[in-house]
Amino acid sequence: MFIKNTWYVAAWDHEVTREGMFTRTIIGVPVLMYRKADGEIVALEDRCCHRGAPLSVGRREGDCVRCMYHGLKFDAAGQCIEAPAQKRIPIQAKVKTYPVVQRHRWIWVWMGDPDKADESLIPDTQWLDHPDWRSLDGYIHYDVNYLLICDNLLDFSHLPFVHPTTLGGGADYAATQPKVDRIDDGVRITRWAIGIDAPPFAAAVKEWGGKVDRWNIYNFTLPSILLMDSGMAPTGQGAEQGNRDGAIEFRGCQAITPETENSTHYFFAHPHNFSIDKPDVTRSIHEAVVAAFDEDRDIITAQQRSLSLAPDFKMVAFGIDAALNQFRWAVNKRLAEEAAEDALAKEAASVQGAASARLATRG
Structure with a gap:
């Protein structure tokens, strides 16, 4: 439906501040943005990994964000670093982060594979x-x-x-x-x-x-x-x-x-x-x-x-x-290319999973 491996304008620079939090939905994904104390912009998926509550209705705690449903606290890298009443935090307890760049007063967010986020393409x-x-x-x-x-x-x-x-x-x-x-x-x-x-x-x-x-x-x-x-x-x-x-x-x-x-x-x-x-x-x-x-x-x-x-x-x-x-031809071409890449990645993951299962059986 949407191109993912590209830079999207998400906000004007003044919309994202050091004090508060700002959320905007981009290609169907709610994205939470805020600035750390040093001015660096953070872009997280605006959805707690625990029960899916929006982090944007939570609160800032320094450079971190606390979900105000069950109190989970996330750092700027999206990792859960505190869970009240629970000492052990699951390693998978994290929210997705997005590459984000401010340039000439527009804030750009990369919604696809972060390894492909080339700032020279802005x-x-x-x-x-x-x-x-x-x-x-x-x-x-x-x-x-x-x-x-x-x-x-x-x-x-x-x-x-x-x-x-x-x-x-x-x-x-x-x-x-x-x-x-x-x-x-x-x-x-x-x-x-x-x-x-x-x-x-x-x-x-x-x-x-x-x-x-x-x-x-x-x-x-x-x-x-x-x-x-x-x-x-x-x-x-x-x-x-x-x-x-x-x-x-x-x-x-x-x-x-x-x-x-x-x-x-x-x-x-x-x-x-x-x-x-x-x-x-x-x-x-x-x-x-x-x-x-x-x-x-x-x-x-x-x-x-x-x-x-x-x-x-x-x-x-x-x-x-x-x-x-x-232009619509260019859009459809890029969508088809991304769909083909996704299909190849899923096929490779399936093959790897099957191979791992066979090794486990032999063991």
Whole structure:
């Protein structure tokens, strides 16, 4: 159902503190996060190994957590180190831990095989805390399957229709055809609209005095990360050839993290490199983005309700679906690879178990 051997965004840095505990469900697994006294982040399965009570309703004791059902105490490595009224603690009394990394204000958690958790695979989101860029933190919770959100982000032709007063543009923007390229673990979309009206959010932060050339260039990679170079410049000056004088530029960072099969966490920010000393400009951009993303949530939630009533519904493909079809192909390919690896591991374990049983019988 979900890719496991990958990094998922689990939280913004300010959500996980030294004093308290923070829990969030990632791909169907409740994950408890907190910071040790030295600031290091801990990520444990939010489920006591004894009777399955959530550790997040327990209490912090230094760098440890105590389950408040039967009093078991766990260290930051997930090992039970204290059990009231019981001197001997079973060696298997531990909760699962997850590799966790904080980078550029996002906290990333690896939900699969910890031996495969390569930090170099974490996407570069340097604009979230770069001194030359400004943005505000964004988070939206969706009651929909994460792939429907991915579909939406992989086809910007919906902008003039879903977002006519926010991020959208005119019909001329919808008519522009993007270039779609397959890249490692995803797709790259390049979309230029030459000589169009500035969309409302851009008109609110700059007087253009005429038409603009607008671009959206972004990578959308597994598990579901969008990193975008976007902006607009006065038309006719050669922005498409690299001249961005007088332009406004953004570096959108968006992460779609599945919560369950039908619910999703959506983390986002829209860093800009102009008027960074004017908080009202940053706030105006953020508010326009939030308003637009609420519009997306409305239509995608309605779509989810419609699809839930017709499980056998077959979508009719159009040319504008090229990017989302390629991304879903990448998702399915990775899921198939992980399923094959799991099957081989189970087969190997079964063979080893049978061999051990034969040796025991002979003995």
